[in-house]
Amino acid sequence: MNPEQRTTISKHLERMTEERTFVEVLKEIYSISKISRGRLISLLIFSIIMLKIYINVGFSEDTISRVIDVINSSNNFSIPAFAVVFTGYAIFQALSNSATLATLLSVSRNEKSKFEEFNLSYLATALLFLTLVVVNFILLLIFKNIPNDWQIPLVPNLINNILATVLFCFYITVNISALFELKCFIYNLYKCFAINAVANGIEVLKRDDEES
Numbered sequence: 001m002n003p004e005q006r007t008t009i010s011k012h013l014e015r016m017t018e019e020r021t022f023v024e025v026l027k028e029i030y031s032i033s034k035i036s037r038g039r040l041i042s043l044l045i046f047s048i049i050m051l052k053i054y055i056n057v058g059f060s061e062d063t064i065s066r067v068i069d070v071i072n073s074s075n076n077f078s079i080p081a082f083a084v085v086f087t088g089y090a091i092f093q094a095l096s097n098s099a100t101l102a103t104l105l106s107v108s109r110n111e112k113s114k115f116e117e118f119n120l121s122y123l124a125t126a127l128l129f130l131t132l133v134v135v136n137f138i139l140l141l142i143f144k145n146i147p148n149d150w151q152i153p154l155v156p157n158l159i160n161n162i163l164a165t166v167l168f169c170f171y172i173t174v175n176i177s178a179l180f181e182l183k184c185f186i187y188n189l190y191k192c193f194a195i196n197a198v199a200n201g202i203e204v205l206k207r208d209d210e211e212s
Helices: 002-015 024-031 039-050 049-056 063-095 098-107 114-143 155-212
Strands: none
Touching: 024 114, 039 049, 039 155, 049 063, 049 155, 063 114, 063 155, 098 114, 098 155, 114 155
């Protein structure tokens, strides 16, 4: 390890040991998790394709029961996805051995090491699915305790239907965005496997050179 790498690793280790509140960590997650233009365009196209379904649900006479079914479907995906993310994070930590950790800490972008970027990315994905599960629980608690024909009092029926359509569209969009995050999580895990293989390969070559 050359002096420059040692200095870089020391700087990143010092940064990671700094005391930070949960809110500060969330701000850092936000700084690396901004939605790309490509994803926004994909979500917009998906919303346009699904617009008829959103309207059918929002203007249905049994909107609440339909929404409950969708929330249950979301839970059927979100809970296993959270378990997958948690398992993937454990794999990431297991892969971060001495050689891989040194490689991840020596590569930096925007003052953050690759290790910290991966760490924050995994935390962001885990928090996203955990939040989705909690929100689904709260929504089920609400919708299962109101009549199926309930509407906002003193508001015209048309406005109630339009509001239901918009909120349903927003809910589905958030779920689809979570799927994109899961894709990014799997890709990051793949990159971590690749870095681990490269780091271990370099170590093998160094030992081979020393022995020969």
